[in-house]
Amino acid sequence: MNAKKLKIYSLLILALTFFALVTQAEDAAQTTPETKEQRDARMKWWRDARFGMFIHWGVYSVPAGVWNGEESRHIGEWLMLDYKIPVTEYSALTEQFNPVDFDANKIVKIAKDAGMNYIVITAKHHDGFAMFHSKVTPYNIYDATPFKRDPLAELAAACKRQHMKLGFYYSQAQDWHHAGGAAAKGGHWDKAQDGDMDEYLDKVAIPQVKEILSNYGPVAELWFDTPVGMTKERAAKFLLLFKLQPGIIINNRLDSAKATGDFSTPEQKIPETGIPGKDWEACMTINSTWGYKSFDHNFKSTKTLLQNLIDIASKGGNYLLNVGPDSKGVIPAPEVDRLHEMGAWLKVNGESMYGTSASAFAKLPFKGRCTQRPGKLYLHVFEWPADGKLLVPVSNNVKKAYLLAKPRKSLKVQADPAGKVIMLPQTTPDPIATVVVLEINGPAQVTDEGKAAPQKDNTEKTAKVNQ
Ligand code: FHN
Numbered sequence: 152m153n154a155k156k157l158k159i160y161s162l163l164i165l166a167l168t169f170f171a172l173v174t175q176a177e178d179a180a181q182t183t184p185e186t187k188e189q190r191d192a193r194m195k196w197w198r199d200a201r202f203g204m205f206i207h208w209g210v211y212s213v214p215a216g217v218w219n220g221e222e223s224r225h226i227g228e229w230l231m232l233d234y235k236i237p238v239t240e241y242s243a244l245t246e247q248f249n250p251v252d253f254d255a256n257k258i259v260k261i262a263k264d265a266g267m268n269y270i271v272i273t274a275k276h277h278d279g280f281a282m283f284h285s286k287v288t289p290y291n292i293y294d295a296t297p298f299k300r301d302p303l304a305e306l307a308a309a310c311k312r313q314h315m316k317l318g319f320y321y322s323q324a325q326d327w328h329h330a331g332g333a334a335a336k337g338g339h340w341d342k343a344q345d346g347d348m349d350e351y352l353d354k355v356a357i358p359q360v361k362e363i364l365s366n367y368g369p370v371a372e373l374w375f376d377t378p379v380g381m382t383k384e385r386a387a388k389f390l391l392l393f394k395l396q397p398g399i400i401i402n403n404r405l406d407s408a409k410a411t412g413d414f415s416t417p418e419q420k421i422p423e424t425g426i427p428g429k430d431w432e433a434c435m436t437i438n439s440t441w442g443y444k445s446f447d448h449n450f451k452s453t454k455t456l457l458q459n460l461i462d463i464a465s466k467g468g469n470y471l472l473n474v475g476p477d478s479k480g481v482i483p484a485p486e487v488d489r490l491h492e493m494g495a496w497l498k499v500n501g502e503s504m505y506g507t508s509a510s511a512f513a514k515l516p517f518k519g520r521c522t523q524r525p526g527k528l529y530l531h532v533f534e535w536p537a538d539g540k541l542l543v544p545v546s547n548n549v550k551k552a553y554l555l556a557k558p559r560k561s562l563k564v565q566a567d568p569a570g571k572v573i574m575l576p577q578t579t580p581d582p583i584a585t586v587v588v589l590e591i592n593g594p595a596q597v598t599d600e601g602k603a604a605p606q607k608d609n610t611e612k613t614a615k616v617n618q
Pocket of ligand 1: 207226418441
């Protein structure tokens with residue numbers, strides 16, 4: 152071998168070694184577990200956000216909860232399973248699905264005006280119908296309906312324009328259209344649904360999740376649901392896709408053991424004492440259904456919705472409040488009205504929600520809730536005390552007290568053995584929730600009045616019984 156050849160070989164070996172080292176380092180970076188600091192940084196926007204919009208929208212908005220003249224008593228998006236509608240019959244609904252009034256900018260603006268900080272929309276629900284232009288199957292809104300538009304692309308563009316975070320819901324296991332997809336509550340009812348679940352996951356669900364994570368810009372949150380048959384091995388295939396969206400936040404419903412994901416998902420309920428030590432997001436309907444039902448007028452009042460938000464924030468959670476657009480793509484007016492009213496309250500009182508942490512107290516001596524940030528307690532008063540006195544169970548030195556709606560007018564504060572008493576104005580400023588701010592020195596020093604009642608010590612009694 153002459154000197155020139157030797158030099159070329161040496162350079163080649165050097166280049167290959169360098170390439171191998173870089174690949175190794177990259178692999179190591181991918182498998183290195185996230186540190187607490189890294190996780191906190193990734194979760195920061197989400198924890199600060201507190202309030203998001205859930206959108207359940209699909210071809211089920213066409214029947215709108217009615218089948219063969221009967222009004223379904225169950226949630227609208229389950230109509231296909233509830234009435235065991237054959238696959239071809241249900242698929243025919245796509246011909247009538249032409250949501251010409253869908254206006255992504257308007258929807259994002261509704262969410263913005265409501266004080267919501269992120270949106271999560273159904274990319275595919277259990278009926279298997281993709282609400283985006285999927286290349287994986289023609290059973291999607293672009294190919295199978297007269298609409299010929301991609302709502303997810305439009306929503307992604309609108310979110311980008313209006314600086315709104317966007318996430319997708321995807322029913323990974325249940326799919327009542329494609330062969331091999333799972334069906335809860337008794338399983339398949341049409342032989343077109345029969346097939347191999349692994350094949351379904353490999354050929355439909357995984358490629359579609361790849362599409363939504365690749366084609367719509369930044370995806371803030373991914374929301375899996377009803378993990379029927381989702382073993383650890385099956386879930387693992389999805390995990391590989393997440394690196395397509397560094398920083399993505401995933402819910403805990405990918406696998407049936409709920410072993411993966413970033414946050415818990417209490418549904419239609421607010422846990423009594425939050426979920427200490429965990430991130431969580433309560434998803435709830437605004438009426439009684441997720442997917443649009445023409446006859447469901449059971450709308451919660453703005454008061455209930457706002458007090459839910461406050462309750463959730465006081466327990467350290469997020470509120471993902473659902474809306475169900477109709478078959479024209481429009482969010483029903485009673486839902487928009489309520490969101491608008493929530494936004495008006497948040498415009499004044501948002502400081503007491505966004506970026507705050509859970510209450511300093513296990514209990515409060517008034518009807519209401521508390522959130523906090525360093526140096527400030529936000530007391531959400533649901534029922535104005537008749538004597539105009541608000542006892543806050545802290546012993547700290549107080550710097551200032553005022554209503555968040557009137558920050559320049561200081562309220563008098565008196566010391567009390569049980570804490571600090573704030574002198575309130577006589578008339579109730581806000582019938583839903585008035586926020587009183589108490590600025591204090593250092594972390595809240597909670598008096599007994601704000602602590603959980605001590606557990607009764609019954610060891611002696613137990614001992615006697617056991618004798
Ligand atoms: O079956 C679904 C239901 O339709 C809806 O999507 C809710 C939202 O959290 N999740 C499931 C039930 O847990």
